[in-house]
Amino acid sequence: MASKIIQKWFEINNILDNISDIPNNIQTILSNAIAFIIVICFAIGVILAIVGAIQWATGWDDRNGKKTVVKGIVLIAISLLAGGGILAGYMII
Numbered sequence: 001m002a003s004k005i006i007q008k009w010f011e012i013n014n015i016l017d018n019i020s021d022i023p024n025n026i027q028t029i030l031s032n033a034i035a036f037i038i039v040i041c042f043a044i045g046v047i048l049a050i051v052g053a054i055q056w057a058t059g060w061d062d063r064n065g066k067k068t069v070v071k072g073i074v075l076i077a078i079s080l081l082a083g084g085g086i087l088a089g090y091m092i093i
Helices: 002-020 022-058 062-092
Strands: none
Touching (some): 022 062
């Protein structure tokens, strides 16, 4: 009988520990989501800069090519300012 009471007590303790870990789990999820958004912003910026440079260099669409290069550079700058350290950590993975 005493072992069942102790077992129930440990189960309740585990449930309470899991409930107390919820804020940490939410913080981890949010930080990973923000890091993912920063990496996506950087990748889109690189793609825009490359496409714009190709458009500009080939003369296919000079004016929009220049605008696309600027948009790509701005996105890269935003992502580096927002979380350059996070970006560097995820590039290694």
